[in-house]
Amino acid sequence: MRPFNYLVAENLEAALAQYGEGGSTLKAGGIDLLDRMKEGITAPATVLSIDAIKDLAYIREDGGAIRIGCLTTLADIGRSELLAKRAAALHHAAGGAATPQVRERATIGGNLCQRPNCWYFRHMEFECLKKGGHTCFAPGGENQYHAVIGGGPCFIVHPSNTAPALVAMNAEFKVRNAKGERTIPAADFFVLPKENLQKENVLEAGEILTEVVIPKPPQQSAVIELREKQSFDWPMSIAAVARIDGKWNVCLGASAPKPWVSQPANAVLGSQDVTEALAQKAGEAAAGEVAPLEDNAYKAQLIKVAVKRALMRAAGLEMPS
Numbered sequence: 001m002r003p004f005n006y007l008v009a010e011n012l013e014a015a016l017a018q019y020g021e022g023g024s025t026l027k028a029g030g031i032d033l034l035d036r037m038k039e040g041i042t043a044p045a046t047v048l049s050i051d052a053i054k055d056l057a058y059i060r061e062d063g064g065a066i067r068i069g070c071l072t073t074l075a076d077i078g079r080s081e082l083l084a085k086r087a088a089a090l091h092h093a094a095g096g097a098a099t100p101q102v103r104e105r106a107t108i109g110g111n112l113c114q115r116p117n118c119w120y121f122r123h124m125e126f127e128c129l130k131k132g133g134h135t136c137f138a139p140g141g142e143n144q145y146h147a148v149i150g151g152g153p154c155f156i157v158h159p160s161n162t163a164p165a166l167v168a169m170n171a172e173f174k175v176r177n178a179k180g181e182r183t184i185p186a187a188d189f190f191v192l193p194k195e196n197l198q199k200e201n202v203l204e205a206g207e208i209l210t211e212v213v214i215p216k217p218p219q220q221s222a223v224i225e226l227r228e229k230q231s232f233d234w235p236m237s238i239a240a241v242a243r244i245d246g247k248w249n250v251c252l253g254a255s256a257p258k259p260w261v262s263q264p265a266n267a268v269l270g271s272q273d274v275t276e277a278l279a280q281k282a283g284e285a286a287a288g289e290v291a292p293l294e295d296n297a298y299k300a301q302l303i304k305v306a307v308k309r310a311l312m313r314a315a316g317l318e319m320p321s
Contacts, residue, residue, distance in 0.1 A: 070109030154193035190258035222314035239306035
């Protein structure tokens with residue numbers, strides 16, 4: 001790790017002013033940033049910590065909406081009785097992320113804005129497209145965990161496990177810079193590599209994600225994550241589902257370079273009450289979008305299973321063994 005300057009912002013206004021001047025890398029919980037710095041992928045001259053801004057850590061109701069500060073930890077989201085009742089998909093996604101130790105430090109803002117876990121991106125000896133190179137090594141290399149939907153020219157999968165739940169619930173993100181604030185629908189916050197190779201979201205220079213808002217908490221929601229092992233591991237497939245004003249919304253994670261809204265599954269579901277047979281059809285429709293690489297065709301079956309189980313869990317149906 002290279003030497004760097006370390007600054008601590010005492011309030012949001014100071015952080016926005018300093019960050020807006022450029023040259024700083026933002027740190028919240030620091031889980032992803034410190035990993036990238038140790039791996040030699042990121043070498044900032046200055047790290048600006050916003051971890052001490054306690055006003056950005058909260059979970060509260062506001063006129064029927066739910067508001068979550070960007071520095072709220074995944075552990076606090078996983079412990080929240082409010083979210084357990086009104087936003088179960090997010091509650092379970094955050095409460096099952098990583099390890100207990102990581103959840104106590106990792107923030108919702110950091111989880112949404114973390115960089116890809118692709119081993120070619122993370123390995124300092126591979127100058128991949130994401131790092132300004134000329135090649136994505138995944139199509140001709142080891143690609144069992146890479147994208148099966150929406151890939152190209154880069155085939156990362158988005159690493160956030162809370163993002164699919166928030167997209168499914170039609171959440172909004174509040175973003176601020178020194179000049180003001182804007183609101184971005186969660187589904188529009190993330191970008192595909194064909195839209196921007198070097199970034200995974202629409203944040204501009206000097207902007208900080210400050211708040212997550214769920215304007216209309218769903219009547220029903222759930223998330224299913226499928227992993228190779230039950231202990232800490234990155235999901236191979238995520239399905240988050242939410243029912244808002246009677247209509248279902250399905251979002252896939254770990255399958256595409258961004259949280260992927262499954263329009264085919266949504267078309268199958270519409271506003272119908274879920275049965276096991278309907279959940280099965282929705283899973284098959286979601287898997288119909290898969291365009292696998294050489295070693296990850298198995299993800300189609302995982303998507304089928306994850307979507308079916310998420311819908312059945314949300315509907316309170318008995319899960320298949």
